[in-house]
Amino acid sequence: MVDIALGTALAAIGAGVAIGFAGLGSGLGQGMAAAGSVGAVAEDNDMFARGIIFSALPETQAIYGFLIAILLLVFSGLLGQGSGLSDTAGIVAIGVGASIGFAGLGSGMGQGMAAASSVGAIVEDNDMFARGIIFSALPETQAIYGFLIAILLMVFGGILG
Amino acid sequence: MADGIATIISSLGLSNEAFLAIVLLAFVVIGAIVVIVATRPILDIYPYLHPNARVRARKGRLFDEKQISELVEANNIDEISNYLRGSPDYAEYLDNYTLDKALDIQLGETYDLVSRMAPKEVQTSFKVMAKKSDITNIKSLLTAKEAGLSKEATEELLVPTGSLYDDLQRLSDVDTVTDVIAGLDGTEYAPILEEVLPEYEKTGMVLPLESALDKYYLSKLLASSETPSDENKQILYSYVGNQVDVANIKLILRAKVDGLDYDAISPYMIDSGYQLREWKLKDLMEAEDVTGVISSLEGTKYSDVLTDVLPEYNETGSVALFEKALDKFLVNSAKSYSMKKPLGIGPIIGFLSQKEVEVRNLKVIARAKREEDFPISKIREMLV
Structure with missing residues (x-):
């Protein structure tokens, strides 16, 4: 059995939470946006490109979660040659994962709803595209906050640098 | 700090591993x-x-x-048809059917589409709405055979x-209304029509048969959505409830204009x-006249709607004013x-309601354009 320090094991949990919850939010959001887009494309073939744009929007939360998870794995020593983390740093790593994980969950779901609704509005009225993008981009901010705090926790919690 | 945490953990009688397991469990x-x-x-x-x-x-x-305004100002029925050919929803039917039929087919197809794609939890009501086409066709068949x-x-x-x-198409060559009803055996409409058949045989009018179908449709529609x-x-x-109430009010108002009493309505x-509800409907049916019906409706959301047009009704005597209101x-309310x-x-509700209004308005315009010099202002008045 591979010998893993407790701090590193906790960082692994943090990485799992980061991508797990962010991915869940992103997946649910993307599912909603895609369901709306398929309905729109079924009625109007020209909606395909715009449907793809709106369906892709909630992807970002999973990307943030993925990035944080990779950073945690690398800097905790699970990936590469780095040294293991202390117990305290390991607990910080769980906070890092929770930060982007839960923020990504809420953001992804919110963005999915806004995107699905925007697709419906655009297929009804073409002029709604720009406004739809703006409204759908709004829930992105929560994921950005979560991502920033996760980075700050890593920097000042002794994981990065 | 770490020492402090270790002291707390040991004072709880837990090992480090057990404490960690509890924290993780709480997290999960x-x-x-x-x-x-x-x-x-x-x-x-x-x-x-x-x-x-x-x-x-x-x-x-x-x-x-x-666009509706442009249609109203069209010079003749051909212009209307050509205009509608520009809409993908109507174009495919206009090549093979008359304008009115094309509109009816499109509306029927719309109900069918919505009933197929509506979420399961509300699908039953939309499936009942999709039966409107069948009911309209049965009514046409009964009227045709009666004539x-x-x-x-x-x-x-x-x-x-x-x-x-x-x-129903196969039933087109039967001779009588009774044959039509016999031909419907096995469908949900047969028992409804058989029940009022004696009344038809007595009066020779298809109105009781048509009313029975309308009543069956609306009752079924209301029952389909009754557990909100x-x-x-x-x-x-x-x-759905508004539609049922409005149908009842329209019927009572028409009946009161014709001087019918409770037993007849x-x-x-x-x-x-x-x-x-039942007791309120009884009140309305027992009212002396149209004004009495509207007074009895006080306190309901239909009261203001009808009271607003009452002065105009008193001037013209046209019950159509109430129906339009x-x-x-x-x-x-659908909006x-x-x-x-x-x-x-x-x-879904917003679309269905607006689609019904569009088809209805297009039929009004089409009918008006078939008449010689039908005034445009009159058409506008007739639109919903």
Whole structure:
């Protein structure tokens, strides 16, 4: 059995939470946006490109979660040659994962709803595209906050640098 | 700090591993709660996303006020047909059918589409709405046979949509109304019509048969939405309930204009409506005249709608004024329901209501354009 320090094991949990919850939010959001887009494309073939744009929007939360998870794995020593983390740093790593994980969950779901609704509005009225993008981009901010705090926790919690 | 935490853990009599396990378990529980709470609203929204996008696409293709105005100003019926050929929804039917039939087919197909793609929890009501085409066709068949029309003339009246169309088409060559009802054996409409057949045989009028079909349709529609367990179903129940109440009020108003009493009206009523329950309907039917009916409606949401047009009715004596006001009420309430639940049933209800209005207005315009020099201002008045 591979010998893993407790701090590193906790960082692994943090990485799992980061991508797990962010991915869940992103997946649910993307599912909603895609369901709306398929309905729109079924009625109007020209909606395909715009449907793809709106369906892709909630992807970002999973990307943030993925990035944080990779950073945690690398800097905790699970990936590469780095040294293991202390117990305290390991607990910080769980906070890092929770930060982007839960923020990504809420953001992804919110963005999915806004995107699905925007697709419906655009297929009804073409002029709604720009406004739809703006409204759908709004829930992105929560994921950005979560991502920033996760980075700050890593920097000042002794994981990065 | 770490020492402090270690002291707390040891004072609880836990090993480091046991404490960590408890913390992780707590974390998992919190995570699970967050996921369940956060995803619950999505379960309500998700089934409506696909159908809503589709109906909103179709809603976007409905004619706006400017287009309707252009149609009203058309010079003749051919211009109307050509204009509608520019709409993908009507174009495919206009090549093979008359204008009125094309409009009916499109509306029937719309009901059918919505009934197929509506979420399961509300699908029953939309499936009942899709039966409208069958009921209209049965009525046409009964009227045609009562008038002694030939097979060809009867077929001309049928709209090729609805689940019973093929069967009804086969019934076009029967001779009598009784034969039509016998031919419907095995369908849900046979027992309804058989029940009032003696009345037809006595009076020779198809009106009781038609009313029985209308009553059956509206009762079934109301029953299909009668257990409003969530907000979507509540909105659907209100939408359907308004239609039932309005149908009852229209019937009573017409009857009062003709001077009919309770006994004559009650067989045609839907026993218990939405806002107008049995006792209220009894009050309305027992009213002396139209003014009495409107007074009895005080306190309901239909009161203001009818009171507003009462002075005009007193001047003209036209009950159509009330009917138009009630139709407008239905459209406006459907519009407000559609905004209540934009990620739920709202868009479906909003679209269906507006589609019905569009088809109805197009039929009004088409009929007016068939007349010589029909005044444009009069057409505008007739539009909902």
